[in-house]
Amino acid sequence: MKIDLDKFSEFEKKVYNIVKKIPEGKVATYGQIAKILGNKYYARAVGNALNKNPYPIIIPCHRVIKSNGEIGGFKKGIHEKIKLLKKENIEIKNNKINLDKYLVNDAVLKINE
DNA sequence: TGTTTGACAAGCA
DNA sequence: CTGCTTGCCAAAC
Numbered sequence: 001m002k003i004d005l006d007k008f009s010e011f012e013k014k015v016y017n018i019v020k021k022i023p024e025g026k027v028a029t030y031g032q033i034a035k036i037l038g039n040k041y042y043a044r045a046v047g048n049a050l051n052k053n054p055y056p057i058i059i060p061c062h063r064v065i066k067s068n069g070e071i072g073g074f075k076k077g078i079h080e081k082i083k084l085l086k087k088e089n090i091e092i093k094n095n096k097i098n099l100d101k102y103l104v105n106d107a108v109l110k111i112n113e
Numbered sequence: 114t115g116t117t118t119g120a121c122a123a124g125c126a
Numbered sequence: 127c128t129g130c131t132t133g134c135c136a137a138a139c
Contacts, residue, residue, distance in 0.1 A: 030121050034135090042135060045119095046135090048121095049137085061120080
């Protein structure tokens with residue numbers, strides 16, 4: 001299924017494109033994505049973009065978490081996000097994820113097609 | 114057009 | 127470890 005990228009701002013397009021590259025069973029942090037966009041301070045803006053995410057399933061925004069390993073938020077509810085993560089065999093202890101294990105490599109997200 | 118908002122991050126007490 | 131403060135940004139008001 002294709003996404004109408006035209007209806008989004010350039011910034012949002014970039015964010016969605018990167019998030020779509022996060023492989024199953026892996027996660028990325030808002031800050032990590034922000035850096036790839038060029039500046040770590042984009043973190044908040046990234047969260048904002050995902051909050052307005054029109055296709056929460058197509059764009060795996062549940063794989064985007066906070067830099068300290070906490071889950072963060074989710075449009076459809078934090079619980080739903082946790083459920084999706086567990087489905088991908090990602091362990092969650094005390095509402096936290098082991099970044100050393102599940103954090104995706106930056107290089108993977110930088111590849112654009 | 115100026116201000117507020119928010120799914121963040123890092124530093125400090 | 128918990129809680130508060132400051133810095134920054136794109137969008138929505």
